Amino acid sequence: MKSTIITIGDEILIGQILDTNSRYISQALNTLGVVVAERTSIGDNREQIIQTLDRALTSSDIVIITGGLGPTKDDITKHTLTQYFGSELYYNEQIGEAVRTLLAKRGIEFNDLNRGQAMVPRCCTVLNNAHGTAPGMWFERDGKVVISLPGVPFEMVHLMEDEVLPRLREQFTLKSIVHRTMITAGIAESILAQRIAQWEEALPSVLHLAYLPAPNVVRLRLSAYEVEKEEAAQLIDTQFELLRAIIPEAIVGFEGATVEEAVHRWMIEHNKTLSVSESCTGGAIASKFTAMAGASAYFQCGVVSYSNDAKCDILGVNPDSIAKYGAVSEQVAIEMALGACRAGHSHYAISTTGIAGPTGGSVEKPVGTVWIGIATPEKCFAVCKNCGTDRGQIIQRATAYAIKLLYDSL
Numbered sequence: 001m002k003s004t005i006i007t008i009g010d011e012i013l014i015g016q017i018l019d020t021n022s023r024y025i026s027q028a029l030n031t032l033g034v035v036v037a038e039r040t041s042i043g044d045n046r047e048q049i050i051q052t053l054d055r056a057l058t059s060s061d062i063v064i065i066t067g068g069l070g071p072t073k074d075d076i077t078k079h080t081l082t083q084y085f086g087s088e089l090y091y092n093e094q095i096g097e098a099v100r101t102l103l104a105k106r107g108i109e110f111n112d113l114n115r116g117q118a119m120v121p122r123c124c125t126v127l128n129n130a131h132g133t134a135p136g137m138w139f140e141r142d143g144k145v146v147i148s149l150p151g152v153p154f155e156m157v158h159l160m161e162d163e164v165l166p167r168l169r170e171q172f173t174l175k176s177i178v179h180r181t182m183i184t185a186g187i188a189e190s191i192l193a194q195r196i197a198q199w200e201e202a203l204p205s206v207l208h209l210a211y212l213p214a215p216n217v218v219r220l221r222l223s224a225y226e227v228e229k230e231e232a233a234q235l236i237d238t239q240f241e242l243l244r245a246i247i248p249e250a251i252v253g254f255e256g257a258t259v260e261e262a263v264h265r266w267m268i269e270h271n272k273t274l275s276v277s278e279s280c281t282g283g284a285i286a287s288k289f290t291a292m293a294g295a296s297a298y299f300q301c302g303v304v305s306y307s308n309d310a311k312c313d314i315l316g317v318n319p320d321s322i323a324k325y326g327a328v329s330e331q332v333a334i335e336m337a338l339g340a341c342r343a344g345h346s347h348y349a350i351s352t353t354g355i356a357g358p359t360g361g362s363v364e365k366p367v368g369t370v371w372i373g374i375a376t377p378e379k380c381f382a383v384c385k386n387c388g389t390d391r392g393q394i395i396q397r398a399t400a401y402a403i404k405l406l407y408d409s410l
Helices: 020-032 046-059 077-084 093-105 112-116 153-171 189-195 197-201 229-246 259-269 284-290 308-315 319-325 330-344 391-409
Strands: 002-008 035-042 062-066 089-091 119-121 125-127 136-141 144-149 176-185 208-214 217-227 251-254 274-278 299-304 348-354 369-375 380-386
Touching (some): 002 046, 046 144, 077 144, 119 136, 125 153, 274 330, 284 299, 348 391
Antiparallel strands (some): 348 369
16 A cells, blocks of 8 residues: 655745654554655645646555645645545535634634635545644545645644544555664674675565664664564564674664663663763763763763863863874873763763864864774773764764764773
8 A cells, every 4th residue: 555745835845844744644654554655845836736646646545635725825735626626615514613613712713714714625525623723635536545634733643643544544454564673883884784785685575674874873774565564573573683693793772772872771780970071072972961861870970171271171181292292182082081080980981072173174184083082990092083074964973983982892
């Protein structure tokens, strides 16, 4: 069973708002067992709506449209769909009274524009919108379904949950879609693909593998479409167990697992403590840990020592080390990590010192150069990473590298 999602609105195309509706609808349909074949955004244009709907209905059984149902002249979806299905608008007394009651509660006058919200195509099944003034509409043609929903996200979500999903379950016999994602860290996508090539080639034909890279992390998603749920889930688990034997050191967990969560759990389980001293990452590492509930059990302190004076005065970095090696150096990164341990009376520490740009680089130390220090009860060391050329990218990558380096040290 295939579907297409169409979001309508010039505000989406010019980047004024984010299209969160498509994401929610995709997740809801996948959970139901409906494959999303296409997602597209178009403007408030009659011809474009018709052309897109024509194309969608050639390849999909279900089309869900959001947007363009408001009371103003630029909202043309309802009128376009009425014409598309060869119908006419009529005043639905039940919807009209519901709109009048809702507006009265909000202290808004019921005018002609609001009255227009109760004008609906005769050929559709009206979907009651208990949270807004624009009703949803359900059309059918040749065994296929077109559903039109308001673009306001919370109204769309309620209509999906209260009206659309129950009707789809009742009308169609649906198999399951199963996704499971393994989180790996510390191996570049190309190297990872090379290491698991034989495993990938031997996957059963019903399973589909996707690589989803992020800074220092690659998510491996196995998917099975329109299958028996329990059988597919067991098959995916079996394949991931085979993969665990190939890359045991790289596996962080499943689904939304993160490296920082793994460190978080380890620190609590082993009753150890952590401090952080950051220069170029500006507190990004500390925020990753303190964002998690329970971090107070182990996280001692985070120091953003951006200036050389702060490195020396707060963390105890030797001024001679900065003068001899430079602030962005192995020696300074090690001294910063040791200083963080002292300041926080902690067992472990992370430090970063680098050049986030866009200026400040040199031939020897170009923009993107970051030294990461790790202090443990047994040793202290530093690793140099080139984290790219864009300032935001450099901070993001350095943060990911640093946390993974600590994870490996544990």
